[in-house]
Amino acid sequence: MKAVGFYKGSQLQDVSVENPKATGRNLIVSVQAVSVNPVDTKQFEVGTESEEHPRVLGYDASGIVEEVGEEVTLFAPGDHVYYAGDVTKAGTNSEYHLVDERIVGKKPESLSFGEAAAMPLTTITAYEGLFDRLDISKTIEDNKGKQILIVGGAGGVGSIAIQLAKTAGLHVVATASRAKTSEWVKHLGADVVINHQQPLDEQLKKHDVDYVFCCTHLTTHWEAICEVVAPEGRIVSIVSEEKVDLNLLKTKSVTFCYEFMFTRAMYETETMIKQHHLLNEVSELIDQGEIQHTMTEIHSPLNAKTVAKAHEKLQSQSMIGKLVIEMKN
Template sequence: MDAMHAVVVTQSLPATDPHCFVDRDLPIPEPGPLDLLVEVEAVSVNPIDVKIRKGAGTPDRPLVLGFDCAGIVRAVGSQVTGFAVGDAVWHAGDRTRPGSYAQFTLIDHRVAAHRPTSLAPADAAALPLTSLTAWEALVDHIGLGGDDAFLMIGGAGGVGSMAVQLARTLTTGPVVATASRKESASWCRGMGATATIDHTSDLRPQVDALRVDGFRGVLSAYTAGREAELSGIMKPFGRLVMIDGTDCFDMMAFKPKSLSAVSESMFTRTQFGTDDVAEQGRILAEVARLVDEGRVRTTASHRLTGLTAATVIEATQLVESGRMVGKVVIEV
């Protein structure tokens, strides 16, 4: 077999268009020295897929999206260590390479890990990208620990669901999540949030009612225009991590408390080939351990079957609805 099935983008179209994604046969990729060739068992759909598709225009060659992947190693490169053909693995992809909406995908073995033995492929596929994003925010940027108080703004999304769970493993302090609907608030509490508040209302009185004396760390999916509000509920020298991005930010609101603000992208290490790129493989291995110990659970909330253009479109429409809790996954 020298060809594989893939779901590709040939032009940027709305998710309501039946040609938004199309089915194609493509050559099976050959692994480089550091690569794993992974047969894809399950994937999940992330907002980054939506963003890239919308900005793709008319690509020169069919564009294979998809980042999260749970699969089986079918070939290894000459310099690969720690993996063998037949291993069950997971990874969060690499923006510089074709993705996981395909029968086979390549990944640098340093950013992959053996996946949790306690999860089915689809349940595992929900976690890698959001786990890495949340871990880097909480550990690398915030340094959450001890009895630090933590706030997740947008707690029912994929990243929020993982951040709440991981925060509970890092701190004994309050782990608060924001949610704007009864359904999403219930989901956040199910993920382990010690309390929930509504991010569509003023945060300060809600935080005061919880008797939280300022947050050491805040991870935010809804940041724009909230600088003064966030400053009012953060501890001096606290740290804000943004995953939504904003074209302007009022640092003067953060100056009195010497607060820090930083953006987080889990693709940075692979996109820029940082010296510590293998840290992502180590993080995924640690998350797999936490899952198998029962301390972290899957965030899959919608499950579809069959990696076809039709199912990818259906999953994409769910993500674009803005009302998702957890993650949508597709089992091949």
């Protein structure tokens, strides 16, 4: 089958790889669309150890179930699905893709395949960050008067985190630094927008923030985050840059943790099935009009040239929302 991959020391190129076979709890999905995430460019920089077999990237997809393994119970051939995959296995930039059913969700009926492909990785990251790592209640009454700061609100994860936080009844402060990004986060439901190119603590000095979700430049904002977070508050970050001083959190007894959405698939944790459930839950929220998709650009076809240009766009750090690539013109 056709795929986009690279060999040790090579650039992205159109390659031919073996068709996957469905066994156990795995599905074979006929890929209809993918989206590009920062993890794609980072994994390309890491490269591959093999010169014999190409490495295929891609950690977001929507498509149609083609075949199922003998232990599959959640899906059947013909089902429309969306998911983010497993960073330790072959990616989605291919005609067909092998994926464990426990990390796959039912595609929102109201979205096209392209729109749906924009959602999984950022949705899983935002959902786990909010409700698993920060341990935020999904009951609106429980969150009355509580506030969350989302640093990097206009990016892929921030764009979903804002919307999910609003469904839980939180007062959302999101950061953005340009007119377009500020309008974007307001459009998604942010109650207050502040500029992350200015000191965050000076803009929030009258507020104690119950929760902080850091999507970008953790080191740059660390001291300000420690200043504004409330006593017994919680901080989650999806970025790890340089070392940060956790001692700044001691007197407030603040909880700090990381969110890495591939953890459950990488280690096949007991909670791995939660990704199936959360994707289905968000699919329903989308179909009910409570969450909107974050696709802002769409390209085709899925080949090396298109993927390379998408990588360049992400590395320019000018993206708002998500960039999607459809399989065919």
